[in-house]
Amino acid sequence: MKRTVLEVICGLLALASMAWFHHQLVRLELQQVDVSALERKVEDAVAAAGDTRDLQQLRQQILQQTEARMASLEVQLANVAAGSTDARQIEGELERARLEVTVFRNQLATDFERTKAMVDAYITEVRRNEQDAAARLSQTQTAVAAIASQLHRDPTELTKSMLLPTVQLNGTDTVGSGTLVFSGENPATDRVESYVLTSHHVVRNILSDAPRAASDGFDVSIYLPGEKLVVKGKMVAHQQKIDAALVRLCTDRVLPNVANVLPRAESGQVKVWDPVCAVGCPLGNDPVPSHGEISSLRNELNGANYWMINAPTYFGNSGGGIYRADTKQLIGVFSKIYTHGKGAPVVVPHMGLCTPIEQIYQWLAAEKLDHLLQSNAVRRPDLGSLAAPLR
Numbered sequence: 001m002k003r004t005v006l007e008v009i010c011g012l013l014a015l016a017s018m019a020w021f022h023h024q025l026v027r028l029e030l031q032q033v034d035v036s037a038l039e040r041k042v043e044d045a046v047a048a049a050g051d052t053r054d055l056q057q058l059r060q061q062i063l064q065q066t067e068a069r070m071a072s073l074e075v076q077l078a079n080v081a082a083g084s085t086d087a088r089q090i091e092g093e094l095e096r097a098r099l100e101v102t103v104f105r106n107q108l109a110t111d112f113e114r115t116k117a118m119v120d121a122y123i124t125e126v127r128r129n130e131q132d133a134a135a136r137l138s139q140t141q142t143a144v145a146a147i148a149s150q151l152h153r154d155p156t157e158l159t160k161s162m163l164l165p166t167v168q169l170n171g172t173d174t175v176g177s178g179t180l181v182f183s184g185e186n187p188a189t190d191r192v193e194s195y196v197l198t199s200h201h202v203v204r205n206i207l208s209d210a211p212r213a214a215s216d217g218f219d220v221s222i223y224l225p226g227e228k229l230v231v232k233g234k235m236v237a238h239q240q241k242i243d244a245a246l247v248r249l250c251t252d253r254v255l256p257n258v259a260n261v262l263p264r265a266e267s268g269q270v271k272v273w274d275p276v277c278a279v280g281c282p283l284g285n286d287p288v289p290s291h292g293e294i295s296s297l298r299n300e301l302n303g304a305n306y307w308m309i310n311a312p313t314y315f316g317n318s319g320g321g322i323y324r325a326d327t328k329q330l331i332g333v334f335s336k337i338y339t340h341g342k343g344a345p346v347v348v349p350h351m352g353l354c355t356p357i358e359q360i361y362q363w364l365a366a367e368k369l370d371h372l373l374q375s376n377a378v379r380r381p382d383l384g385s386l387a388a389p390l391r
Contacts (some may be wrong), residue, residue: 062104070097132138156303160290161328164257166279166287166320167196168221169233169247170323176202177320178220179249179330182372183255194249195372196220198319198361199335200238203245208233217250223287224256234259237361242304242355243335246369259321261373262329267358270307270324270331272297278311278352281321292350293324299353306335306353313352320355329375331357337353379380 076090091222170177178198186193206218217232231251238245249255262270274294279287292311309322313334322332330355339345364370 006320024093028319032274038107062100066097066100066104070094072099086132139387141344144178156301158328160257160279161260162279162289162321162323163287164223165224165259166223168204168281168284168286169196169198169202169221169319170221171206171213173204174202174209175281175284176206176318177334179203179259179319179321179333180255180257181261181330182374183258187371190369192252192254194248194251194253194255195236196233196249197321197330197333198245198247199333199355200240200245201335202319203235203247206264211287218344219247220247222249222255228286229253235368237364237367242359242363244333244355244360244363246364246367246372258329259323260328261375262324262327262357263333263375264358264361267331267356269362270294270297270356275325276309276311276327276331277323277328278309278317278320278334278354280313280317281324282316283329284316287320301336301353304354304359307351309352309354309358311352312349313340314347314349317352317380333360 053249074094074123080162135169165180167178167180169178176198178196181195181197183194184192203218207214208220214234217234219230222229222231231249231254233247233249235245271296275291277289277291279289282288289366292309294307295309295310297305299308307322311322313320314337317334317337320334321330322334323329324331334352334354336353338353340348361370361373364373
């Protein structure tokens with residue numbers, strides 16, 4: 001009797017265990033159905049929206065659920081007899097879950113790398129497009145500015161702003177050029193005065209020819225519309241190192257045409273390839289212009305730096321003005337010209353050196369005379385606003 005009762009009890013326990021394992025297996029199957037549904041949801045989401053971020057989130061959810069399922073399976077496996085049918089089923093399910101986790105982790109890593117590569121490629125493409133657009137914009141602006149400069153070549157204005165401020169300095173055997181930079185009431189003296197900027201070696205040679213010119217003055221020819229005025233001039237300041245001199249004209253007449261000097265704050269904007277106009281009195285002629293470009297900004301000579309220009313110049317241009325061709329602003333004083341050969345040197349007219357306006361400012365500031373440089377703001381010709389936007 002006792003044995004029968006014991007067998008019945010064992011049978012009931014076995015049935016209960018089988019029912020529990022059956023319940024666990026059903027739950028695992030339901031979890032697998034849930035996982036399959038999530039997988040289909042992932043694919044549907046990708047097909048419908050193509051949103052990589054949603055795909056990442058869904059895969060992350062599946063990974064978390066699968067990892068939780070693995071943990072549950074490991075607990076279940078620990079509670080069944082080793083080698084039993086249930087154990088083998090749980091082990092198989094656990095192996096599949098581990099495989100799924102590995103797959104999803106690989107997918108997440110691959111998606112991250114793919115997304116990163118896509119973002120990097122996109123950023124690189126954007127930067128390249130920006131650089132190309134900037135280069136095209138710069139080229140367009142340069143071309144438009146050049147066209148604008150040609151369109152604004154008013155002969156009357158060019159003569160007034162660059163030819164008429166030019167003067168000729170005359171000695172016994174020497175001729176040179178200069179630029180009128182001030183004419184009016186000098187705030188330092190309250191008198192009407194006029195000043196010419198020129199090269200020191202021009203005045204030095206004139207005074208060497210006629211020593212009395214230092215006290216009596218030397219002839220300076222001033223060009224007015226329909227009139228040529230000759231007055232005396234005297235050097236009031238000079239700086240041999242940069243080959244510059246300032247000459248005061250002996251007249252109380254206000255002269256109408258004064259050069260517009262590039263403001264000191266803008267002197268650093270001059271660059272190679274900038275179009276320039278050289279104006280002077282070569283070989284004693286009345287002022288003539290020639291056009292070219294800035295060839296170089298670094299030319300050391302006797303401890304000073306000079307700009308090189310390729311606008312044709314000759315003997316007699318020394319002391320004349322170098323202007324920005326587009327704004328007609330004075331940016332330098334012509335100083336020297338290259339020659340080739342010793343016995344009979346040949347002039348190289350497209351290799352001239354001029355003293356940069358920044359050095360003129362520094363020198364006159366030290367002399368407390370920089371207020372004599374007249375500067376007016378000028379807008380450089382630019383039709384960029386009329387150009388079609390780059391695409």
